[in-house]
Amino acid sequence: MTESWRHLPAPARPVAASTTAAVTALRKGDTAAFAAAGERLAGLDPTQTGLILGTVVRLLLEDGHPDGLTADDVRATLAGCVRSWPDADPQVTLWLLAGALGVLDEDGAAAPKPDALVHNAIFLITDLLTGRPVAPWLTAALGEIEHTQLND
Secondary structure, eight states: OOOOOTTSOGGGHHHHHHHHHHHHHHHHTOHHHHHHHHHHHHTSOHHHHHHHHHHHHHHHHHHHOTTOOOHHHHHHHHHHHHHHOTTOOHHHHHHHHHHHTTOOOTTSSOOOOHHHHHHHHHHHHHHHHTTOOSHHHHHHHHHHHHHHHHHO
């Protein structure tokens, strides 16, 4: 079944659709479909895509650690992702975790390339989902982003 994202604002639809396709392909082991979905995601506005994927990661981390996240939890998340997905880049995954947690020094090292960010974000999201569907997390992330933008 294909998720309909018509209820979302137009700029968010391709991010949601491509993220869903990438997670589905990764779970099925369909490398061609994963690469195609990742390529579509990497070709979108990196600011919007990063905000949406980063918010999904943060929400999943908060859900998995309701009492707060420790450095050991971050290490375990990083190690678990890299173990689960051998193509995951530990440096990029750590960069994504830092960004999602709001501790990234954006004046420091240059950001990884968009395709590396997207692929590793999908590895991380899929790992954090632990078999759950991605659609509710995308919807929650987009709702939170909308709420934040309305209140700023």
